[in-house]
Amino acid sequence: TRILVLNGPNLGRLGSREPEVYGSGNLADLEALLVESVPPGIEIDLRQTNDEGELIDWLHEAVDSATPVVLNPAAFTHYSYGLRDAAALVTKAGLPLIEVHISNPHTREEFRHDSVISGVATGVIAGFGFDSYRLGVDQILRARS
Ligand code: DQA
Secondary structure (H helix, E strand, O other): OEEEEEEOOOHHHOOOOOHHHHOOOOHHHHHHHHHHHOOOOOEEEEEEOOOHHHHHHHHHHHHHOOOOEEEEOHHHHHOOHHHHHHHHHHHHOOOOEEEEEOOOHHHOOHHHOOOOOHHHOOEEEEOOOOHHHHHHHHHHHHOOO
8 A cells, every 4th residue: 555645845845944843854754754654565655846736746646546645735735726626636536635734834824824725635734743744644544444
């Protein structure tokens, strides 16, 4: 079983980007944490892009390959209706899509309080650093039929 762990814009800069908000770990550290946390036979397919279209294509790929998704949409969270529609394709196909955030956007600037993704996500986890992803992956494994 494979789990897609998709990351939106600027998350390739984790480690050096606002470490007081996002911590000092980079994407490779995140991948290692997730790979360590899953049982044998579960594949973590972690990707990052700054490109909205590429992220949308990856969600289409999730639908076509029936692959569950953990998604940190980053800033697209707050305004991308294109990404929202693609996320809806995933959950409408009966696949889990867990929206995750490293920080808790509700404690931050006003524009971060709204998510256009949450309304079509299976669930949302925010504010637990890299553990937000781990909790998302754990939930996908728990709920697996
Ligand atoms: C984020 C929160 C977003 O508001 C922000 O644009 C990000 C990261 C988070 O993981 O906390 O890039 O999604």
